[in-house]
Amino acid sequence: MQAEIITIGDEILIGQIVDTNSAWIAQQLNSIGIHVKQISSVADDPSDILIALTLASGRADLILVTGGLGPTKDDVTKQTLSTYFDCGLRRAPEVLAHVEAIFRRGNRPILEINRRQADVLEKSEVLFNEMGTAPGMWITHKERPYVIMPGVPFEMKHIMRERVLPRLRSLDGRVPVWHHTLLTGGIGESFLAEKIADIEAALPAHIHLAYLPKPGLVRLRLTAIGENQERLKQETQTFADQLKERIGEYFLADEDTTLEKLIRDFMQEHELLLSTAESCTGGNIARLITSLPGSSSMFEGGAVTYSNAVKHSVLGVKEETLDQYGAVSEETVREMAVGAKTVFRTHYAIAVSGIAGPEGGTPEKPVGLVWIAVAGKDHVTARKYLFGQDRAINIERSSMAALGMLWQLLNSEKDRK
Structure with a gap:
């Protein structure tokens, strides 16, 4: 129908x-x-x-x-x-x-x-x-x-x-349909497609794979159409398992969800607390987290530290760090993350500083340059990203990249006491 x-x-x-x-x-x-x-x-x-x-x-x-x-x-x-x-x-x-x-x-x-x-x-x-x-x-x-x-x-x-x-539901002509969605992050749509091309080519005619990209994330949706829904579920799960193994480190979840929901659920389950220190994202990461019901059980607070003075006074970023390396640097975001974790007394903290654009870039630090740090239980990870010229997209991509880094760190540290 x-x-x-x-x-x-x-x-x-x-x-x-x-x-x-x-x-x-x-x-x-x-x-x-x-x-x-x-x-x-x-x-x-x-x-x-x-x-x-x-x-x-x-x-x-x-x-x-x-x-x-x-x-x-x-x-x-x-x-x-x-x-x-x-x-x-x-x-x-x-x-x-x-x-x-x-x-x-x-x-x-x-x-x-x-x-x-x-x-x-x-x-x-x-x-x-x-x-x-x-x-x-x-x-x-x-x-x-x-x-x-x-x-x-x-x-x-x-x-x-x-x-x-x-x-x-009582009408004739309806055909059972089953969807199975995988969430991936940190890999572009074209690279992902090339990585799983042989698996996609082996799909039977009644199962279709769709790519649903957004900045920083790609959903893979398997859609199966047939007469027996239970059989469709089993078939799509078989192919989903193959995709998960092939995707490897870029695989995030075996469900149609969001990265912020995964983080909320994980931190609630393990009784962990999160804080944020944001510059170029302007509080967007905190917004994504606090838009979810129940986030108050795992999110303590965040600071939008746009100026160098506030980075120093609120988060304790050293003035010599800011003078020597600048606001958009690995050294600064590391100190921002540690400062947020200390000020808000949390187990984890995210810090972001970058040049969202469309102005403000230099040859050394162009528009789209973003440094992200995540402070965990016993160490801090930091990563450099270079996005494009669009301010709104840069903010969204930075937010997703930061949450992706946090998700990776949570999983790597989950067994540590």
């Missing part, structure tokens, strides 16, 4: 908001064996919506639509769907009662425009929305199901979980 997702809204096309709905819906459909053929975004324009629906009906067995179900004039989805399906609208009593109750609870007057939220397609089944006023709709047209949902993400997710997915 193949599906198409259509998101409706000018705000998506002008970049005012990011369409996260499609990605989430695609994940849910994939997990139950429904392949997403295409994702389309269209403006709040009736002719564009009609064209999108017509094209989707020619290439997909299931069509899901989000957005444009609000009460204002720019929300034209219901009226356009009425034209497409050649049916009128009816006012659903159960939805109207729900909308009126919401306004009563808020002690707000209800207008006719609000009551119109209860208007649904005559041929549709109501997908009740406890989280908001706009209901979803399920309509079968020319033997093809259409699922219509509001664009507000938490409302859409509620309707999908409670109303749509249980029903989709």
